């Protein structure tokens with residue numbers, strides 16, 4: 465419990481109690497440290513578990529620059545790779561490249577969330593800042609008052625953390641969203657009737673990230689390193705990993721990609737396989753009293769736009785700056801405007817992610833009208849430079865509010 469202010473046995477005093485040690489929670493702790501603000505991070509899983517989760521792979525230009533500003537550039541450049549954009553392929557249609565570089569002058573950055581999480585943990589541990597792993601029974605208390613506190617069980621003992629603010633960075637099913645009275649917050653939600661089944665394979669990837677539409681569903685070829693590839697296919701909601709042997713996965717994936725692409729895909733045994741249901745959630749506002757939501761606890765976007773991690777990073781950038789203004793200057797304007805500022809980017813990301821999801825996935829009960837709309841949008845994309853530029857700008861993400 466180095467660097468934590470122990471008031472008395474098992475009672476800790478900190479400025480910001482952070483629930484959840486995913487990228488949102490760990491980056492927020494880092495940002496606060498850089499402003500001289502102390503925090504305590506609580507995580508219900510072990511560090512090994514959090515660092516082994518395989519999720520996002522693409523960062524926006526502005527997000528990767530922000531991570532550079534916070535000191536993560538050297539690690540990112542060891543493993544990550546700039547990308548001009550993302551390819552869309554479609555059976556019996558021309559390919560379309562979402563040319564982010566041509567239309568916006570920016571580049572996306574291929575960098576796995578797993579590597580970012582490791583870099584965040586390393587920086588945290590090197591600083592000696594507190595991280596309480598494997599906590600249970602986290603409970604938020606008096607959050608509508610000026611003296612909130614968190615109680616939890618850690619290493620078999622009850623602890624209490626007195627704080628000025630609580631940051632809810634514990635994902636969509638965490639305790640923080642459950643601690644907000646339901647009549648206080650609006651929840652906007654959409655479920656999709658399909659999931660993504662993803663595998664990791666030790667084979668060289670395709671040159672470009674490639675989204676594929678096929679009448680039987682979506683597929684994606686993604687990449688992590690020159691020798692590590694990530695592939696996804698759309699599967700019906702409710703499918704389980706056990707239903708999918710490697711052979712069945714590859715058969716479906718290779719059948720979905722046009723032959724000119726599938727013949728370049730190097731298959732092999734999966735080293736990881738997981739399923740994620742697709743859904744959209746936005747909570748408004750992102751604050752209740754002294755509790756602030758950030759990352760997946762505030763919103764979930766379907767992964768088709770590659771926006772979730774980017775939003776988690778921009779949320780905590782706004783929140784960390786707002787806390788800094790409060791502690792350094794006594795200004796409440798940042799914390800008062802946090803929800804409104806963060807929600808602008810969140811809804812922009814929802815809009816893009818929903819449109820790309822509908823363009824590239826096939827709903828089981830899709831009617832011919834919806835199929836015609838999809839075709840009309842793709843035809844527009846292939847022929848109209850304004851549509852190409854608009855999509856590239858949205859995919860690149862809106863600029864961060866300074």
Ligand code: RFL
Pocket residue numbers: 483484485486487488489506507508509514518519520521522523577599602633634635637638639660662740758759760761767769770771772773774775776
């Ligand atoms: P996390 O990463 O889920 O971390 C939350 C942490 O909170 C802990 N926790 C608790 N701790 C203490 N007490 C409790 N009661 C707790 N309850 C929960 C959890 O154990 C966990 O460690 O949320 P965070 O930090 O907000 O980060 C969000 C991102 O992980 C997520 O948005 C992205 O992975 C989304 N995403 C993508 N985002 C991108 O920007 N680009 C992409 O290319 C991209 N691809 C993806 C994705 C997500 C995917 N899945 C799995 C849905 C691809 C996929 C397949």
Ligand code: PHB
Pocket residue numbers: 519520521522673686687694767768769770
């Ligand atoms: C990934 O690399 O895992 C990835 C890339 C693009 C997406 C989603 C996930 O839209």
